[in-house]
Amino acid sequence: MAKNPTDIQNVVMICNGSDCKKRGAKEIGKALRGCAREHGCKKSTMFVRTKCTGLCKNAPVVCVQPNNKWVTKATPEKAILALQAALLS
Numbered sequence: 001m002a003k004n005p006t007d008i009q010n011v012v013m014i015c016n017g018s019d020c021k022k023r024g025a026k027e028i029g030k031a032l033r034g035c036a037r038e039h040g041c042k043k044s045t046m047f048v049r050t051k052c053t054g055l056c057k058n059a060p061v062v063c064v065q066p067n068n069k070w071v072t073k074a075t076p077e078k079a080i081l082a083l084q085a086a087l088l089s
């Protein structure tokens, strides 16, 4: 992660509420960090584990900013696609 907040270009919020955790939030976070590393964007991408976002029926939930892309019923593959779109835009 960037040492200077102004270096942060993308923020990925991964819900770590109980429903999302049960449905693979940890694995998704790992996959997303790997994706940022592979794209050389580890320092410009901030990962935030959130509390429940209130979207539990659609767990697990990931949000990628600045694209404001919400990924519901997320899988590592779906979340990576959202992050890649942000990294390449």
Ligand code: FES
Residues within 6 Å of the ligand: 015, 016, 017, 018, 019, 020, 021, 051, 052, 053, 054, 055, 056, 057, 059, 060, 061
């Ligand atoms: S636990 Fe993730 S949305 Fe509620």
